[in-house]
Every structure is written in structure tokens, then in C-alpha cells.
């Protein structure tokens with residue numbers, strides 16, 4: 001067991017982890033953050049995505065111990081002061097069906113819009129290509145990201 | 159046109175905010191405290207073998223391991239939905255690779271997994287049969303020698319001492335005569351392999367058998383009440399009854415049929431009974447999800463269709479051989495459903511269909527979105543195109559000539575319900591610009607168009623029912639209690655729209671949540687695309703019941719004729735008195751005070767039940783004539799414009815159009831979601847997914863690296879969903895089901911477009927780039943040889 005610290009959604013939290021503990025399990029089971037989901041446990045589906053120092057990563061592939069001292073943002077953090085413009089778009093367009101992929105998709109799309117507030121269709125497809133969604137055929141998700149980009153851009157809350 | 163306030167509006171999902179904010183809780187997200195136990199299941203490494211011994215001494219030594227359970231703990235506990243052919247743990251033999259042989263229960267998942275790897279199972283290989291055509295042979299090894307002893311529903315016809323678990327026969331008219339009248343007969347075979355559901359949420363179930371003898375199971379589920387029923391039946395030897403069992407279903411991360419019935423959930427229920435007091439969690443890995451839930455059945459079909467020169471079909475014979483896997487307790491009903499409907503959406507006088515459910519040593523086949531219809535439509539709609547080409551008739555025209563209309567007879571001679579099939583054909587043909595040849599700018603690429611019709615009926619027992627309670631809150635908001643599952647289709651929202659419409663309440667003031675079988679009234683299952691229709695009817699009745707109570711009360715207390723009362727904007731209003739407006743929030747809980755100071759009424763609670771009382775499976779087993787097994791068919795058409803690279807076979811979907819007759823789109827945004835999502839799932843089966851087994855029945859690609867699902871980069875350039883509304887007379891506001899149908903035309907329209915573009919006909923799914931390139935190359939070589 002090693003004591004480590006994360007800045008999770010803006011709050012410093014200290015915890016003990018084993019050297020082989022996986023970040024996804026630690027977030028879900030030790031820190032109670034359930035928005036990252038496990039869909040494959042091997043880096044294929046993107047359901048477990050979180051932002052690590054602002055970059056999206058698959059938390060099922062990362063050891064918890066490697067992230068000591070880093071900032072982690074999950075969907076709980078993105079929406080904690082009211083949902084983002086992107087999240088509101090997702091709601092307005094009925095972008096998701098079962099919603100299981102929604103947290104991972106939200107992480108990828110948020111990263112995209114923060115770095116590239118006016119993405120093109122190809123930018124959006126590229127950014128979401130690591131997130132599997134079995135329900136929607138992607139179209140209503142892509143549409144929401146494009147609209148959030150066009151309407152919100154730098155000025156919207158992302 | 160009715161003037162609706164909630165119905166027909168593209169309202170936002172009532173669970174949208176929950177899902178988008180990360181608040182939505184799925185089964186694996188539930189916390190059970192420090193006493194939670196974790197089970198890891200040991201799967202068979204053989205497809206067909208006798209279990210000689212199971213040695214788990216080493217496993218028990220792992221720190222944190224409490225128990226190892228095997229079939230000895232559950233001797234001959236059989237279960238199943240339509241046929242009881244499945245066991246909690248494999249008994250003396252295993253019948254498919256991955257079948258559950260033992261389970262380790264430990265304090266933490268890592269210990270359980272480690273110990274499971276130490277369980278030594280000794281097998282003695284038995285002959286195996288992985289192919290349904292082999293399994294049909296007379297000398298084939300019998301996968302279930304005791305088949306004749308299995309309990310099953312009365313509409314199944316197993317053949318003792320064979321691998322045939324069910325044979326649905328349909329005979330209508332006289333096919334011999336029909337073929338004799340034909341000017342042209344085309345006979346050929348088609349092959350559709352197995353597929354996996356791949357809901358992104360893997361299966362998970364937690365069972366808790368508390369110290370009072372209460373069994374609660376939390377599960378990723380499409381079927382909470384049916385699961386309760388099956389758990390109670392399977393665990394009856396322990397003295398457990400329905401009264402003791404409770405199933406709670408949180409949000410579910412996709413179903414597609416894979417979470418219907420009971421598969422791995424039985425393990426959580428059964429293991430809990432041996433770990434009294436502590437919850438036991440069974441979490442399937444992605445690999446286990448591929449292996450040991452259900453898969454879509456594979457088929458080899460033989461199709462023979464006779465036509466006149468004018469395109470009129472005179473006879474159809476369809477023989478469908480299903481690879482149904484090692485246990486067919488659910489899959490045999492796929493076979494049954496297709497047997498009844500493999501005539502397709504056509505009006506044909508002379509029909510014979512044999513749909514044969516065959517055991518193999520592969521994972522159990524079961525419900526998968528489309529319930530067998532995708533599988534037979536691949537051949538049927540390929541065949542129609544080929545015949546039209548042969549006759550020199552336009553294939554869309556050929557479909558119009560034969561397409562079924564209201565009042566025509568189905569294969570089992572019931573009357574076809576109102577249907578917008580011909581409208582769908584017309585609209586799809588227009589939208590895809592049928593008949594207009596397109597050429598690619600790139601000389602290495604060619605463009606083809608493909609067309610397909612589809613139909614599907616719900617497959618369910620004739621007495622499958624739905625029920626609903628509606629209760630008001632002080633602010634005139636509503637809770638609707640139902641037991642269908644929102645598996646993504648938007649069912650909870652649509653139920654709210656229905657109740658809101660009747661009661662004059664905006665949809666956003668209504669909560670409908672996924673069920674707990676203790677508190678929510680009965681629902682059969684969320685399958686068969688029947689839930690909007692069936693449960694929608696129950697909710698509508700419950701809302702009307704509540705409304706009538708409101709009118710009774712207002713009539714009694716305000717002395718107004720009930721015929722003059724109506725509900726609007728959360729108020730009771732009166733057609734005879736414009737000034738009368740009584741807010742619902744004034745009285746739906748606390749009643750109405752009258753002159754003498756007393757209160758009348760009380761909380762308003764509505765109740766509604768729906769069962770299709772006209773449905774029956776009583777029919778002649780040799781012909782299927784006489785019953786009314788299907789409540790109605792939903793029909794539609796699809797078309798695709800495909801660009802193909804001649805050298806590599808790589809395809810690009812330039813445009814895809816699909817029209818479906820939903821009766822009434824209660825929420826057009828959600829219907830479009832079904833169209834866009836279902837189409838993609840259908841296209842994935844034909845263009846991407848490819849399940850591979852080795853010679854020992856081991857799945858070679860049970861993961862998303864090797865079993866390819868489409869990504870955001872693979873979407874069609876243009877998707878055009880078209881909603882047709884020819885009302886279903888017995889549907890809520892005219893609605894009928896749509897969830898499964900949207901994926902049905904995908905495979906045949908791609909096959910037809912490939913032929914249109916390159917002149918090669920592919921009769922075996924999937925249709926991958928490689929397959930196209932090879933077929934085209936062979937064709938070019940042949941034609942250069944022919945000179």
C-alpha cells in the first residue's frame with residue numbers, strides 16, 4: 001500500500017493504493033466516482049475515459065499509482081457547477097440512448113472543444129473514434145458536439 | 159389530425175439529464191458495503207466433454223477465498239424461458255466452450271479470479287458437433303439425449319433422439335401447384351453466421367439471500383419479472399417461492415435482446431442462497447459476455463421462389479436450419495417466430511416453411527434485436543432482387559406487385575393489419591433516387607444501389623401482459639410505476655408522454671423509473687418491440703382510470719356534469735363554464751373540501767392492465783393454420799447507395815434511407831434515434847462484425863479489438879430516417895413497435911447494392927471488403943477466360 005494524492009475535480013484527496021491497482025477501479029471503488037464505466041477493461045471502448053492533467057486517457061489501462069499528484073477530472077467534475085453547454089446539447093438532442101457510453105464520450109468531446117472550440121465534422125469524428133456506442137449510430141452525438149462548438153465556442157462553458 | 163400536447167412531440171428524454179450528468183446508476187455502480195462477496199466463474203475449456211473431476215483444493219487456499227461451488231451444490235436444477243434445458247452449473251458434461259463449471263466466491267475480485275485459475279477441471283472429450291447441418295445427420299452425436307423429458311411450451315415440437323429441439327412447419331395453399339404455375343423458379347442457399355450483442359455495459363448481477371430468507375437480485379436486465387419467475391422456478395428445490403424473490407433493475411447499458419430472459423443472472427441468485435446474509439456479485443468480463451450470455455443464432459437457409467413472367471410470386475418454400483447452440487431455452491422461440499413469418503412482407507398464396515431449431519456445441523443462441531428476421535430477410539430480399547433482374551422487371555416494382563396489404567393473409571392465414579408498406583416503398587425509392595445510375599469521380603470506384611423491404615411481429619406468448627399504476631403527488635406531478643425497461647429506446651419518456659397527454663400534465667413533471675418487482679406491477683419482458691404498444695396501452699388505461707376518478711370527484715363536489723369536464727394545463731376545466739378552473743394540485747392528494755367542512759376524495763391512483771386477448775398459439779402443428787400467434791406486423795423499406803473500390807472492396811456508404819410504419823410516432827426524436835442506431839447496428843453485422851470459432855468451438859475474437867464495431871468514423875455520409883404513420887387500431891394513439899425493425903433491411907440492401915455495383919452476388923454474411931474484392935477478382939478472371 002502506498003499513500004498517494006490526486007486532485008479530483010478540483011479537490012485534493014489522499015488515498016492508499018496497491019502497486020497493481022488500476023485507476024478505473026480506484027476511482028469507482030475507493031473514491032466513489034461512478035461515472036467512468038468499464039465496458040471492456042482493455043482499452044477498446046472508451047467508457048472509462050477521464051481527463052488526466054487535462055488529457056483524456058483510458059483509466060482501465062493506467063495504474064493508479066502512476067497518477068500520484070496529478071489532476072483528474074471526471075463527468076462529475078465537468079457538471080458540478082451546472083452542466084456544460086455540451087451536456088445541455090446532449091440533453092436537448094436526445095443524443096444518448098442507454099447512456100452507458102455518455103461519460104466517456106463527454107470526456108473526449110470536452111477535451112476536443114477545450115482545445116478546438118470550433119471543430120469540423122472530421123475533427124469530431126476523429127475525437128470520438130475511441131468511444132464505442134452501440135445504441136445511437138453516433139449521428140446525434142456528433143451533431144450535439146458540432147452544435148456546442150458553433151454556438152458556444154470559447155465563450156460557452158465547456 | 160388530433161391536437162395533442164405531449165404525443166407526437168420530439169420531447170427530450172426524461173432520463174436525459176440523469177444520463178448526461180453522470181448521475182445515472184447502472185447495476186455495477188451500486189455499492190453493497192464491506193460484506194460484498196465476489197464470484198468468479200470457471201468456464202469450460204471444452205465444447206463437448208464429460209466432467210471427470212473438479213479439484214479446487216488449491217483455490218480454497220487463496221487468501222480471501224470462502225467457497226467454491228459446482229453442480230454438486232445445485233444437482234439437476236434446470237431452468238429456461240420456453241424450454242427447461244439449461245442448468246445452473248454444467249452437470250456431468252459441458253456442451254459449449256465457456257459454459258459455467260464452477261464458481262469461486264471470495265472477499266475481493268482479485269482473489270476470486272486468481273483462485274478460479276487454480277480450479278483444476280479434468281475433462282474427457284466427447285464427440286462434438288459445431289455445425290447445424292452436421293448435427294442434423296442421422297448418426298450425429300446427441301447433445302441432449304434426454305430431450306424428450308424437457309418441459310417446454312405447448313407450441314414447441316422437439317424430436318426425441320435427434321438434435322432438433324423444435325420444428326416450426328407452415329403450410330398454406332398448395333406449393334406443388336404454385337411451383338407448377340411458375341414461369342421461373344429460383345432456388346439457392348444463404349448463410350448468416352452468429353453475432354454478438356455487444357451492449358457496451360457487460361452483464362452484472364448481485365444476489366443477496368438475507369437472514370430472513372429473502373432473495374433480492376439486482377441485475378442488468380430487460381426482464382425483471384420474468385427473471386423473478388425463473389429464479390423462483392429454478393430455486394424451488396430450496397423452498398424459494400415468488401413471494402421470496404425480488405428483482406431490482408437499475409439503468410441498463412444496452413440490451414438488444416442480450417439481457418432478456420435469464421443467463422448469467424441465475425448464478426448471482428443461486429450463489430447467494432449458499433452465502434446467506436452477504437451479497438454476492440457476478441460481474442461478467444467482456445470475454446464472458448461474448449461467450450456465456452446469448453448469441454444471435456446462425457442460419458443456413460434454402461429458399462425457392464416461383465414467379466410468373468409478370469413478377470407475381472406463385473409459391474415460396476423456405477427451409478431454415480438454425481445453429482441454436484447448446485441450450486435453446488430462449489433461442490427456440492426465435493426459430494418459431496421466423497417459421498411463422500419467413501414469407502416476408504409479401505402476399506403469397508402457396509407457402510411452405512420449415513424452421514428447424516438445431517442443437518450444436520456452440521454458445522446458447524437467444525434473443526437478439528430482430529429476433530431472427532434479419533437472418534431470413536438476408537436471403538429473401540436477395541432472392542427478390544435476383545428474380546426481378548432475371549425477369550427484367552425493376553426490383554422495386556416487383557416488391558410493389560407482391561407487397562402485402564391490409565387484409566391480405568399471412569402464412570398462417572390471419573389478416574394483415576393496416577400497413578404503410580407501399581407508402582414506405584414509394585418514399586424510400588424517391589429519396590434514394592431509385593433508377594438513377596450514379597458514377598464515382600474516382601475511376602477505381604463504382605456506385606451501386608440496393609433496396610430491401612422488411613417486416614417483423616412481436617414474438618411473445620399469447621398472454622404476455624403489461625400493467626401500470628399512476629400516482630399523483632401534491633404538486634400534480636406524477637409517478638408512473640411500470641416494469642418495462644428503458645434499454646435506451648426511450649420507453650420511460652414515452653410512457654410519461656402517454657400519461658401526460660391524458661391527464662394534461664407536461665412530460666417533464668412526470669417520473670417513470672426502472673422497476674423493482676416488489677413495488678412495480680407486472681410486465682412480461684422488454685423484448686419483441688412490444689413495450690410501447692403493450693405497456694403504452696396499460697399506461698393509457700391507468701391514466702384514463704385516474705382521470706375518471708378526478709371527474710367523479712369534481713362532479714360530486716362541484717355539481718358539474720362529467721361530460722363537460724376536461725383536463726388541460728394541470729387543471730380541470732369545463733366546456734360549459736369558461737371561468738371554471740380547478741388546479742389539480744388543489745386536490746389530487748388532499749381531496750376537495752365541501753360546504754360542511756369535510757373533505758371528499760383522496761389520493762388519485764390509476765391502474766391499467768393490457769393483455770392481447772385475441773392472440774392464440776392453438777394451431778395445427780403440421781401447418782400452423784388456425785391460431786393467431788402474432789399481434790401485428792411493423793413494416794418498412796430501406797435503400798442504400800454504396801461506393802465500392804473495385805480493387806480493395808472497401809465500401810463507403812454515401813446515403814442510406816429507411817422508412818418504417820410506426821403507426822404513430824409518439825416521440826419522433828426517439829423514433830429517429832431507433833432508425834439511426836438500428837441501421838448502424840444492422841450495417842455493422844453485414845460490413846464489420848465477423849465472429850470466428852476455431853475447430854474446437856472456441857471463439858477466437860471475444861473482444862472489441864478483434865470483433866470490430868463501427869466507430870464514429872464509420873458512419874454513413876447521409877442517413878435519412880422516414881416515419882410513416884398508418885395507425886395501429888389497438889395501439890396507444892395508434893402506435894406500434896419499432897425498436898428492432900430498424901436494423902432488418904441492412905444486410906440484404908448491402909448485398910443488393912454490391913451486385914448492382916459489381917455484378918457479384920454474395921450469399922454469405924458478413925460482406926467484408928476482402929470478400930467483395932475476391933469475388934470481383936474471380937468474376938473478372940472468369941470473364942477474361944470466357945473471352
Ligand code: FES
Pocket residue numbers: 037038039040041042043044045046047048049058059060061
Ligand atoms: S473499459 Fe477502458 S477502454 Fe473499455
Ligand code: FES
Pocket residue numbers: 096097098099100101102132133134135136358411412646
Ligand atoms: S447510448 Fe448506449 S452505448 Fe451509447
